[in-house]
Amino acid sequence: MSPDVFVLSRPHGVVRAAGVVRRYPDAAAAARDLRERRVDSVVGALAFDPREPSALIAPTALYHTRIPLPGAQPTARRLTAVVEIPDPATHLARVQAAVAAIADGGLDKVVLARALTGRLDAPADVDDLLAALAGGNHEHNAFAVDTGTGRLVGASPELLLRKHGREVTCLPYAGSAPRHADPAADRRSREALAGSAKDHREHAFVVEHLRRRLAPIATDLEIGGRPELLSTGEMWHLATPVHAVLTESDSTALDLAMTLSPTPATCGTPADVAARFIRTHEEPRGLYAGAVGWADADGNGEWMVTIRCLELDRTGTGVRMWAGGGIVAGSDPQAELTETTAKLQTVLNALGVTLDDLPAAGMTPGQS
Numbered sequence: 276m277s278p279d280v281f282v283l284s285r286p287h288g289v290v291r292a293a294g295v296v297r298r299y300p301d302a303a304a305a306a307r308d309l310r311e312r313r314v315d316s317v318v319g320a321l322a323f324d325p326r327e328p329s330a331l332i333a334p335t336a337l338y339h340t341r342i343p344l345p346g347a348q349p350t351a352r353r354l355t356a357v358v359e360i361p362d363p364a365t366h367l368a369r370v371q372a373a374v375a376a377i378a379d380g381g382l383d384k385v386v387l388a389r390a391l392t393g394r395l396d397a398p399a400d401v402d403d404l405l406a407a408l409a410g411g412n413h414e415h416n417a418f419a420v421d422t423g424t425g426r427l428v429g430a431s432p433e434l435l436l437r438k439h440g441r442e443v444t445c446l447p448y449a450g451s452a453p454r455h456a457d458p459a460a461d462r463r464s465r466e467a468l469a470g471s472a473k474d475h476r477e478h479a480f481v482v483e484h485l486r487r488r489l490a491p492i493a494t495d496l497e498i499g500g501r502p503e504l505l506s507t508g509e510m511w512h513l514a515t516p517v518h519a520v521l522t523e524s525d526s527t528a529l530d531l532a533m534t535l536s537p538t539p540a541t542c543g544t545p546a547d548v549a550a551r552f553i554r555t556h557e558e559p560r561g562l563y564a565g566a567v568g569w570a571d572a573d574g575n576g577e578w579m580v581t582i583r584c585l586e587l588d589r590t591g592t593g594v595r596m597w598a599g600g601g602i603v604a605g606s607d608p609q610a611e612l613t614e615t616t617a618k619l620q621t622v623l624n625a626l627g628v629t630l631d632d633l634p635a636a637g638m639t640p641g642q643s
């Protein structure tokens with residue numbers, strides 16, 4: 276298994292970290308040590324709920340290369356003892372409850388997630404998994420974090436922030452439609468998303484959150500007009516480029532990640548009401564739906580929204596994966612369940628597990 280405690284592959288290159296100087300479950304302590312240059316860099320994962328433990332590390336060394344990870348074909352595996360958390364009927368009921376809460380007022384958007392756990396027939400090698408994830412999307416996105424109890428591994432397309440000096444770029448994603456192998460069906464799915472008022476509403480909450488958090492700390496703030504349509508191997512998404520120049524240069528990329536995360540791409544609007552809804556209805560998310568990335572003491576770094584991911588236990592056979600979707604007025608529960616299944620395909624494909632192997636899970640493949 277890889278000796279690296281952290282790997283982030285992006286289209287512009289790979290950042291790796293080796294060795295552990297210190298582990299930080301407390302993100303505020305890591306951010307303070309980095310700001311005060313007590314450590315040179317911090318890598319890892321911020322929890323979704325700031326009150327839950329993060330998995331941050333001050334590593335011995337950080338390495339940058341300018342080439343993304345090469346992709347590789349997944350190794351075929353079997354996943355057994357599959358459990359869906361919650362079961363599909365409960366997820367449908369939660370979506371209905373969210374739509375009702377939105378209709379009652381006081382909540383505009385909430386992102387509801389579900390998890391799937393199981394056991395692989397052979398331990399997953401993190402390097403193989405990273406290569407399969409990087410090979411599954413045209414940007415070669417992939418990440419892996421040593422959490423202390425296992426590995427968090429995934430391929431998030433969603434850039435929370437990239438910071439170089441005072442320059443910041445973000446690429447928020449929200450609004451989704453599944454990809455299809457048949458080009459005509461794939462085009463229809465893309466066009467349906469482009470014309471979906473519900474998905475554009477869902478997307479706008481994320482952009483508005485970034486505007487509100489960045490405007491007070493930026494001299495320049497440019498936000499794209501109509502969202503772009505971008506794709507992963509499995510999904511179409513609406514995405515809006517954001518560019519900001521920060522007023523001051525003292526804050527690090529980790530400080531900024533903590534200011535921006537979680538966005539309404541994984542939590543909701545208003546944030547406190549959505550977070551309460553999630554806490555009441557869901558099992559704790561841990562690291563899913565937080566942020567994963569690196570930051571150095573010069574203030575630079577890059578953080579992705581922690582989606583399209585799974586956690587492997589120490590043995591490399593116990594696996595938990597998640598997918599969520601934004602619920603707004605007009606969301607259809609069955610379509611939301613299908614969307615989470617399509618999003619789970621990112622990690623299922625990389626694991627070499629097919630839906631046919633999951634009859635016990637009651638998962639319904641997206642139409643193609």
Ligand SMILES: C=C(O[C@H]1C=CC=C(C(=O)O)[C@@H]1O)C(=O)O
Binds near residue numbers: 618
């Ligand atoms: C919360 C997830 O995706 C987010 C990112 C893109 C599109 C999303 C959506 O359309 O709901 C979600 O906000 C996930 O993949 O688990």
